[in-house]
Amino acid sequence: MVNLLQTRRLQRYRMALLRLKKMGLQKTFSHSLSEETGISAVLIRKDFSQLGIRGRRRGGYNIDRLLEQLKLIFGSEKEQNVILVGLGNIGSALVKYEGYRQGNMNLVAAFDIDPAKRTRRYQVPVYSLENLRDVTDTFDVSVAIMAVPEFSAQETASYLVENGIKGILNFAPVLLKVPDHVLVNNINVMVELERLMYHTGIKQKA
């Protein structure tokens, strides 16, 4: 029902709405949202309309209601559990991250092959990968954040998939091979930087 392009936009809407809400506003209009997000007002209305979200012909959209409806479409009702694999530089930052809660998510455990990492000094218990299935079963986890080195990324991903993981947020700069039913989202800092450089370069010429 919701396509991939749309999901990105919906997330943008949500962020814009949160901002407007924080500014004390209670309702908004497709044009204001357009201003905030850079997405055209018609497209915003089409998106909402397609999702069954309806505004008032002159009063616009109620921000709280809109946020609720968007949350219904994404964020599931019940809290979702997530795990983290790889407690290095990035991994340990992610463990300390405080944003999970407000997205109705819960980081329940971390995993690392290095026994030295498996101490109690982190905010979550750290296990060996052997315990993966136990944890995913107990906490009904189907999504993992993966912050392991490039060279072990594919191997780790395959292992995660074998153990029931269906979604991977991958920080390693590697294209992972996974079965069709598994979704990978890559976060690749270098790729993003290069795109920035490319576009700032373009602008100079134009």
Next chain:
Amino acid sequence: MVNLLQTRRLQRYRMALLRLKKMGLQKTFSHSLSEETGISAVLIRKDFSQLGIRGRRRGGYNIDRLLEQLKLIFGSEKEQNVILVGLGNIGSALVKYEGYRQGNMNLVAAFDIDPAKRTRRYQVPVYSLENLRDVTDTFDVSVAIMAVPEFSAQETASYLVENGIKGILNFAPVLLKVPDHVLVNNINVMVELERLMYHTGIKQKA
């Protein structure tokens, strides 16, 4: 010349090519690349063709040559300098990151308002934001990585733009308002996780 959709694909091609190269291959075909990337073979050929990259009617594409040509399109010839603003959890991981070099980039300095962060214990010098213009001028920096808290993200972004930054890689979960000539790429862990959850959820139903 290269649109935004394409840039994403080109990056995928590059990663796939690097992988094939590492496997010892020297040439490849649109169909193999399709296999690797999940992008259709015709589209790959169209992309290449549009970029002026030509293969041999039966011998496919030479991997090294292809990589070079892609590099010509993105990565500029000369090394590009980048700065980092915000040396907290994420920021200090990014300072330790070793991937910049291979993308022909150089992290030249970091900035933080907290004087306690401005020590020599990091891999790069850490300055107060007052020194921003000095650094950007000296090193000809137009792209910044921003890893500051949500509440100061907008303010920081505006300051960066005022001082000549044209591209921002933003880790704060906030939609930044910037002038048209500035490009922002957002890295938002929660958004990516939510998309994973959404799609893994969908699959269960289908």
Next chain:
DNA sequence: CATAATATGTGAATATATTCACAAAGCAAA
């Protein structure tokens, strides 16, 4: 050297995404 096999390259066709144009709904004000 002819023939078959394999891949590229690309115009035309199709599919998808976005904008245009405008009717209908809701509110305000007279």
Next chain:
DNA sequence: TTTGCTTTGTGAATATATTCACATATTATG
């Protein structure tokens, strides 16, 4: 309660992206 203004909602038109279909180049082989 009529009139005018504002904003949504949506079919039709347009624009953009992708695939189809196939001509064309290249190599291998008998």
